[in-house]
Amino acid sequence: MAQELGTLAQQTADRLAEQHVGVVVAVVAEDVVEIRGAGSTGADHSRTPGPDTLFEIGSVTKSFTALALARLVSAGTVGLDEPLGDLLPDGTAVPSRDGRQITLQHLATHTSGLPRLPRGMLLQALLRPSKPDPYADCTADALLSGLARTRLGATPGNRFRYSNLGAGLLGLALARRAGTEYETLITREICAPLGMTDTVVTVDGTRSKRSAQGHGRRGRPAAPWHLADLVGAGGLRSTATDLVAFVRAQLDGGPAELAEAIRLSREVEHRTSPFAWVHLGWMAHRLHQRQGAHLQVWHNGGTGGFSSLVGFDPEKRLAVIALGNTQRPVDGPAFDLLRTLQSEHAAMPN
Template sequence: MNELASLVEQTAARLAARHVGVVVAGLAGGALEIHGAGRTGPGGGVPGAHTLFDIGSVTKVFTSLVLARLALDGAVGLDEPLAEVLHGPAAVPVRNGRPITLRHLATHTSGLPRLPRGMALRALLRPNQPDPYAHCTTERILSGLARTRLHSAPGRSFRYSNLGAGLLGMALAHRAGTGYDELVAREVCAPLGLADTCLRPGTEQSERLARGHAPGGRPVPSWDLAALPGMGGLRSTAADLAVLLRAQLAAEREPDAPLAPAILLTRETRHRVNPFAWAHLGWLGHRLHAQQGRHLQLWHNGGTGGFSSFVAFDPEKQVGVVVLANTRRSVDPAGTALLRRLQIGSGAARS
């Protein structure tokens, strides 16, 4: 077994001790290894490269790629106000005379709160509600948006907002005149050949769908996210996300590769969060301290009622990781540890 395969398998085994099921992928030196452990659900088998998981907020990476694709085509502008893209059905708040733009939504600098208006109270009053976003219809979201007060002027400061990302997906679909699922399929999945990234799995895909679990191991239903799928509604596989990472790693070296112009556009935007971290369109980034090698890490994680995910890469070292689990417990530490092992030049890609 080569070193990359060994590291991936060891990571999966450690995670399986605390999660119902997990799939880990590692990319290094052009090589790819994917390993699963645990089970897909009650009575299920071992998950693998083509098992579908809810990927939660990793969806935001896809939403921002759609934004970049449409911007390059001239269908939208990164600095176009959200109110203009939604085109009439919503009153969008402003602060200090500054409107919310699509760039603000993708970089979490809109000033919007994390959740839709009134949702935090409902979640507090109904902690066992299986899908806290079930009632987030378009009408309710836009009605709440009109009554929302921004925490800061758009573009001024970073404040992570699921609502903002959900509105971005809604606005892009509205401008394109299609559903969010169809838009992602057209702008991202088709160019990259992603076969299993979708909102609602088909019949055959449903047979490969992992079942979500609460931290104690109790099976729980998936979240639907209603009118806000762009913030976290996609399902995908380790195989598909590895293809996405390959595209991210190849973008600077192969500018004519599928999606390369859009990928590079997402990285051109860089809003500073603190001295060590920043936000791109979709991805979050930071550079490690000098004592840790100053390695670059671009990443996003995700979590829903029964799933957790982590996707990260280093375009300088040409390494990346994917971790998908069907338990609502963070996989970030394990994913980050694996990425660092690959970054420090352990020879993981050599047999």
């Protein structure tokens, strides 16, 4: 089985490498893990990327932020229905609509009504479309000042509207309540219990030598992204090895100290269509009967030079992780691989 999984992972990595400078693909099938790489890290110490190569994981970060929320809820530190304003500095103006306030659950399920980007960023993107580090100025002061002048596009809790602003504010608010900063919060609440040592915001020391160089869509080197205080929306770097540990906790329920939070994160559900919904930090859908009716829970990510996807089937204990150091989505081949695993698993005798 391991040999077959390794072959499938390598085939997907090779397929992705046709349009990416370098990629790593990991496959998890129950207790078997296979990780394969293709292409190049693209840095001065260029080599084939592998299990311990660091990539910017972009919006996959949101799954960590939401799990940190669930951890703090299970510890009684915050409440899912607690208003965002209760976790922000006194005097912060938080928009509401129809008498309903934005709660932490709204932020984690993209149902807050907040726009996708912080106030002023869309105009900035139009004026400076090639700005190499577009979120670098998103300090807490800038975010909270803009929040006071933001209008909600829907009543909180009513409608799914993907929001980097909302996820970033959630990370900022949780760190404030925990009395620390975001990176320490994620390390303490998630990475330490799972033995993940390479999921970080700041890359330094020996990790810099293991970091892939990002590339734009045309293969030119791209500057790294720094999300300042919006970091909870997409500022983490990680490796295939760490993300395997993260997704295996989703498949197996995790260690005792994380089990309640993982369960809570998937118990919360907001329907976006008859066949799709969102959990705390995860998208989910069930394929059509003609495709096997398999369950897929996932999140993807993209920055100026990287792309990523983590997808899994908790019913069959299968997962796929794809990490690329090019600004081209890895979603298609990654989902194809997950469907292949699901179909082959369904065909196996009990």
